Amino acid sequence: MRRITLRHFIALCCCLFGLFSLSTHATESASLDPLLAELGEAKIKDMEPILVKIEAVSDETILPLLRTLLNGNLYYIKAEKKVIGQFETNGETFYKDVFTNEINTGIDKPDVDKIRVNNNLRGYLRNAIARIQLTSKSPSVRENAVRELLSKLDDSTVATLERLYPYESNKKVKEAMGLALAMNTASQTELAVSNRIAAIETLSSSLENDVRNLLTTLTRDDNAAVVTAANIALEKIAQRANRFAFVDQLFFGLSLGSVLLLASIGLAITFGVMGVINMAHGEMIMLGAYTTYVVQLMMPNYIDYSIWVAIPAAFLVSGLMGVLIERLVICRLHGRPLETLLATFGISLILQQLVRTIFSPLNRQVSSPSWMSGSWEINPVLSLTLNRLYILAFALLVFIVLVIVLKKTSLGLNVRAVSQNRNMAKAMGVKTNWVDAMTFGLGSGIAGIAGVALSQLTNVGPNLGQSYIIDSFMVVVFGGVGNLLGTLVAAFTLGIATKFLEPTTGAVLAAILVLVFIILFIQKRPKGLFPQKGRAAE
Amino acid sequence: MKIKTLTSAIVLSGATLIALPSLAADTIKVGVLHSLSGTMAISETTLKDTVLMMVDEQNKKGGLLGKKIEAVVVDPASNWPLFAEKGRELLTKDKVDVIFGSWTSVSRKSVLPVLEELNGLMFYPVQYEGEESSKNVFYTGAAPNQQAIPAVDYLMNDLGVERFVLAGTDYVYPRTTNKVLEAYLKGKGVAASDIMINYTPFGHSDWQSIVSDVKKFGSEGKKTAVVSTINGDANVPFYKELGNQGISSEDIPVVAFSVGEEELSGLDTKPLVGHLAAWNYFQSVETPENEAFIKAWHAYTKNSDRVTNDPMEATYIGFKMWANAVTKAGTTDVDAVEQAMIGQTVPNLTGGIAVMNKNHHLSKPVLIGEIQDDGQFEVVWETDGVVAGDAWSDFLPGSKDLISDWTAPIKCGNYNTKTKTCSGQNY
């Protein structure tokens, strides 16, 4: 048997008390407060019936309460037997009445305890809110409400929908309601077959999962005509769905490609243009990610804007670190690429351990700004996650900017001059040392920016860099060293290839196959996709 | 002259001979075999601190058998062969009386032969795949039937889940757990088409396709849940992807066996609220023992934000039991302590009593918690009473006839109840 802790005991008593209070108030007009009090003191598993009561006695005004409860911000003041909402702005928490919104300063954390909810309750709450919202002012709210309810079409809901349908003015809402009603008709076995088939045809234009599931059940219907209709409808839906599925996969590929691009583009400069093997490249990315973390620590209340601060900050931090490394180590190892490789690997170890000692080996929490989370629902089967969309765009932006810098600015000119013929450039009076430092700084800085982006996708820890270094090298080598366009093409090729392999082979095998492919490809074309031609390449 | 030197030599050597044991005698040595560097450092450093804390407390109480306890810490650096080497070092050079250590299965497998060769004693504090019972190891973490099966029961009974995605990192713990679960679910009449199994490499970071597959799998009418044995670093990107693709805990709850307070501290839990984890311990459980433990932990680490987690409780229980067993046996001799251990009881931090069974596994309560936005778990379900850990799963064809019983007359780690034979013992 469950052990009875003090807390449970109290809760139990309170329930009894709650019931008692209910009975006393029964005579008067059913007011909320006792119910709420009851709610506040009930145990999670006893809460649903109470909520049902609450919904029964209330109208749209209850919404704020339900929402607060849904977000787990509803608290209960033992002393006053009242519920209150906890809100948080700019880091400080305060309590205000969920209905009147008046701030209650008299209360502090110890006097209240949280009214906890679990999944079942959240599910119930969402539906309740939806039911209430059917009569909301804003069309979009109404539409969402209807779509929310598609999965649970009980008779009462259907009745309400039927009641509302004729008066509905907004086209989209009416459509949604029509869908719901059609689903209902289609599922009613006692209705005339013709109506049902008609309903099924209307359904066949929708991509909603609930619709598809309903149709699949209908394919087991005992009426042959209905079955065939359902099958046709399903077929129609499947075709459209597949098209979108393909788009979806393509997007996955592109997004993976953009990550690879971000990770490797800095390397494309340091390795491709300067010919320096920077094994610490991954750590540059890591530094960028940690910079994001620190920035967020410094501005906890402005997470949404933190990214905009983090990007330049990361660029500077990694960039400066890059310049430092170049000046201290790499410039002394000119023309000894293999030694550079080893030295920079040493540096990468040091940087990792440094981060471990400063920030602890644990992963750090980098929260994503609200505008980057969630996804862009194009239709029920196709939705693109926002953060990946942004990162894709961001990667391309960085790429373009970089190309412009290299093509248009004087730095770019010098960089290309040095990369093509160091001595000649020197003779022409180009400060090669300076250019080297700047180039390396640029490459590392961009790696830092990549870190900012990656911090939104994966965990920010000491090993962050390690997991990307090999991939980045693959991309650069595959694309052709010293060729930014090559890097771009390579990144997206590999990304898309991986994503289209994955469903058939599984993630691991896909990765292996891609690696093996690159190894063989390099044997065939040692200079990558876009090799540099002419004597310069010798 | 000659004789003098000779005698003196003898005296000296004799002195050393006496000196050596006396040196060893005045402390009881506890070896700590947790990675302090490398990939596993993230998880294992915490356990090292826990052991040191327990040693401190014990010494404050006057040590054991009137001797002080001395902790010997080594670093196997997340390098599996090193576990064997360092284990040997602890047992032969430092002559420790007991070892607390190791996290991953492979590290345990690596050190196991050394323990059995040198007849050492080790406490293994992490939930693991079972299918093992050694004379020299006590398993204070959860076996599959103490974590996975209750969790699935909860999903089916309380949440009405009918379809299951078994997602895991590709190594032995998830493999075994998922095999056990698959067998169990089929036994419960779940159709093969309603079970989706997926394995990913360590530190897998691009979850787009898999999550969208899960989404599709879950959108076919029946209530679906993900049973996650995804390990360590791969979790953060996984949950982030879930959040971004709009899979809320109401649509498709994820119940994880390797995500605890420590792991959550590394990520923003707002999008995860409502997802589940199954453990034998949650920091949020309100019992006097637990409050005391957390207070002590914060005091010891001088950091009131440090969280506690299940492997720490396992270490705690293990250490207490060992201490009791030593007092009971009146010696630190391995065989004596091993026998004394069986039947030892220690109050759980979550209430109730943990018992060490004949198969070197614990009986513990199983809790299921929902992730809250403050990075803690809210217990939503727990087993009635305690569940006894199974060394050998009844759901695997290879091991359903095997049991482990370290008491006379069987005294065997894997005893085949059919053939009445004992196999695979290394001594």
Added chain:
Amino acid sequence: MSTLDSTRELFRRDQVWPFLAPAQAEVNVGNQMILYVEDLNLSFDGFKALNNLNLYINDGELRCLIGANGAGKTTLMDVITGKTQCDSGTVFFGQNHNLLNKDEAEIAQLGIGRKFQKPTVFEEQTVFDNLELSLKTDKRVLPTLFSRLTPTQIDRIDDVLKTIGLAKHRFMLAGALSHGQKQWLEIGMLLVAEPRLLLIDEPVAGMTAQETERTAELLTSLAGERTVIVVEHDMEFVRSIARTVTVLHQGSVLAEGTMDQIQSNKDVIEVYLGEEAAAGEQA
């Protein structure tokens, strides 16, 4: 090229199929010609380095190639020695060895030695080892592993050491030699290899007057038993050794003949000697 051409190539009268031909067939110098270079073309993205170049070298002659920078001298040598692939044309060594389908090593083993513009010797090894490596021997892996210096080979090396005047530096690391000495060492490496054809790129660059003189003597003495092609800017030197001179210009042969003929050739004068005079003064 089209399949028809390739089949023609395959059935050419004047050569046997590779798998029928003996591995190290003697160089067939039937009609006194050792090197046939016919309408050779090569362009590095746009820039035509070689342009329908035709060149025939007699067996045992000493030929000087001159031409302004970028005239294609070095590129020609690159193609002959297999360092660079040409776009079209044929290069035959004797009548029976098509050099275009051989790699550097094979070509070298046929007996074509090359000396580079800037001396390249194996700096980490002694002078002696440098010479030993270039000996004319079986250069496959296993034979090399078990090979031992025969007395004759040692004598051979000693001779060469004397000829190139490095006898007393034999056990010195090549890297420690002076520039001129490296030049000599490289020439020595050519000599021990006993090649049929020597391609020598600017041998006297950075040599003192008397060193230059000795080089001249050496080269002239070589001619006859071996065929020598010299690329040189130093006109004095060319005049001192040259029998026949070929002038390259923009990747094709501009003129060919004795030094005097060349000097009197008007287009040579306009395109070449003008610049060269200037360059000569600089040198």
Added chain:
Amino acid sequence: MTRLTAWFSEGRSTGKHTLPFVVILLSVTILASAANLFLPADSIFYVSTYTITLLGKYLCYAMLALAVDIIWGYCGILSLGHGAFFALGGYAMGMYLMRQIGDRGVYGNPLLPDFMVFLDWKELPWFWLGMDQFWFAMLMAVLVPGLLAFVFGWLAFRSRVTGVYLSIMTQALTYALLLAFFRNEMGFGGNNGLTDFKEILGFNLQADSTRVALFLITAILLAVIFVISQKILSSRLGKVVLAIRDSESRSRFIGYRTDRYKVWLFVYSAVIAGIAGALYVPQVGIINPGEFSPINSIEMVIWVAVGGRGTLIGAVIGALLVNYAKTRFTAIMPDAWLFALGAMFVLVTLYLPKGLMGLYGQLKAKRNAVMNKESQA
């Protein structure tokens, strides 16, 4: 055969370190072993089994370093994938030891190793067949790495993939293998790898005598390989290899098929790595995919760099030194270890491009050069 003997007896300039090295190595090992077997545990000179296995491990690493040095120090091919060959050799041995367990596994299955039983596989995968024969397993231990090296080298060196590209490709190679061996479907035990070995050739692996024997064998093999390598590298082939390192194109122009030389040297080196792996596994008692991780391969390179590339003795010394340091450091201050390792990388590459041995060599070379200059003047 006569050729071989002649070749060995030949009085060419073998490295003058060879004899002393072999003598020291063997005498130390024999003494240590004796001390472990015949002295009482409490004597001051007693060498614990722990130390013996530790030394054994170091010697395997030394052998591995030798392999890396031959290819990098002498031929200038920086392979960041030698861990792969090492691990493959190790797996071959591991598979043999696995088969030796027979029905003493926890599931008592006479044929299948435990991990296959609980992944309930029905019969042995084809690549496990024959692995119960010691000779066959050992053949595989050298053949598989050799073959892989041959195929990879053949492709890479013929298409003239050189320098950095090659390094990155080798790294990709070992990384791909790492991922592959992590997969449980591969049938190599996944992440847990192969462990819980019982006996080799019927000798109990836990017995001190067996450990000492393995230790001795390792030492002897190391000595043999050292001498052979020394021989090869001081033959003319050695000179060609150096020539390729210093100027590959030049060596082509004097008629050497450099790609073939590189391929064969690469294979030879891979085989040595394989042998080292095969000796490593029974002494540490486990082989798992971790051995494939690129980091390990890079670490091997640093052993060589520290000791001094281009000198066999340097490689061995480097491996012993660095690993001893590692053992000490990780025991004393685990956190500092990575700092130390990293700093070692940087400082060695910056200030000791030829490592400890190189330092000495450089000075001598300078002196010679100076003397020559004087003699000229």
